[in-house]
């Protein structure tokens with residue numbers, strides 16, 4: 001953040017020449033310049049990811065390790081959350097449908113909402129918390145303890161090894177996790193249905209999947225890739241650009257989670273507009 | 280010998296001052312905000328020479344060698360390494376140059392998610408892509424034996440003591456046979472016996488692989504054992520330059536405080 005120094009200089013200049021800038025104005029302009037610097041740096045970061053993904057000597061082993069890490073770390077949590085969301089959603093929707101005498105539509109309706117929205121968004125938010133913070137903390141501590149510098153001076157590309165592999169792994173693994181979340185969610189919904197009624201699994205499955213069509217599933221899958229990419233990019237960006245000292249590791253992890261979650265919701269908003277236009 | 284006349288005793292001990300220097304730094308300035316760390320510093324490193332850089336904590340020694348490998352960009356001044364101006368290289372050329380330079384971090388900077396073996400493998404398999412598995416294994420074994428830690432092969436860095444980490448880190452730097460070595464406090468925090476071993480290793484590397492080295496240290500014993508030439512930094516400039524004998528005999532109070 002050395003770039004904000006010019007503004008500090010402007011301040012000295014301004015007071016000399018009796019052009020008064022209040023402290024608040026200066027503070028605001030500094031915040032603004034930090035914000036725009038951050039956005040600019042992020043854009044460069046993304047451009048570099050593209051460039052280095054398609055350059056030679058892809059770190060395949062590390063990529064596989066990251067895929068395993070992401071899947072392994074998040075799957076149990078996603079399974080439990082997905083199943084519970086399925087149960088809850090089913091129980092919550094039953095009274096409304098019952099008042100129309102449409103309880104038979106319960107499996108189909110819940111399945112559609114899980115596949116279209118609940119599955120992808122819940123998975124993405126869990127991964128933003130688990131995977132995003134992990135990346136922020138890991139890369140942040142590598143930065144602080146000069147490990148990234150050590151890779152840099154040994155003429156190996158830390159960016160290729162650390163960032164590209166993680167971003168790609170998150171991008172590819174998230175949709176897979178989403179499919180698991182959908183599966184567990186629908187299973188949870190079957191449990192929810194059976195609390196107050198009696199539907200066997202075969203009938204339930206045919207009802208649930210019968211109401212899901214191609215245009216429910218594909219946009220959800222596509223947006224999952226974007227969720228994964230956003231989580232990977234934000235996590236790595238925050239970690240890779242951590243400052244000095246231990247406290248910046250915590251800061252990197254924390255801001256990775258906050259920004260990644262926010263970005264997931266924003267991407268979701270954009271995705272729903274696009275899907276709506278296409279349908 | 281004060282600044283302004285630093286040439287009187289330069290390279291008495293090393294008879295190749297007529298050669299092209301391996302590293303040639305001229306008028307280097309580095310500042311962090313208002314803090315001017317290096318002020319117009321110049322130095323040359325000659326072929327197969329051990330140059331010891333002394334200076335008290337915070338005098339900018341680490342900053343100096345970080346500038347050489349472009350981990351930090353100086354505000355002004357030129358740095359030539361092996362004849363090329365490092366400031367004007369693109370990413371690829373800089374990578375090629377860095378392959379020839381070994382850098383020992385003050386903090387060790389071991390990759391703590393990898394075992395000792397993977398730490399050493401990391402630069403080796405990426406720089407020497409044509410090496411066979413066997414050659415890599417032999418090379419790693421040799422490097423670990425050099426630092427006396429052959430049995431640490433499968434340990435994690437977290438299982439090692441501070442001194443062991445330092446030695447593993449040194450092994451990781453040496454494993455790729457660099458032409459130029461930059462040691463940032465190689466013996467700090469080590470017991471006298473191990474320190475002497477490290478000093479010997481530095482000398483061995485110099486003779487065997489014909490490396491030129493800059494050795495940053497506070498450890499006078501290490502300086503005595505390894506230095507062909509010594510350079511004292513003070514206030515961001517070269518305070519004194521000479522051989523170990525010059526320094527031992529000097530009456531300068533700053534030098535005396537180091538060599539008492």
Ligand SMILES: Nc1ncnc2c1ncn2[C@@H]1O[C@H](COP(=O)(O)OP(=O)(O)OP(=O)(O)O)[C@@H](O)[C@H]1O
Nearest residue numbers: 311314316334335336337338339340341342343385
């Ligand atoms: N990245 C940085 N940002 C801001 N200031 C820095 C940075 N790196 C170093 N400094 C400052 O530069 C000065 C010199 O630091 P340097 O690490 O080179 O000292 P040193 O001579 O290696 O000391 P030591 O013997 O303790 O390692 C210090 O005052 C330090 O605060």
Ligand SMILES: [Mg+2]
Nearest residue numbers: 340341385463
């Ligand atoms: Mg230092």
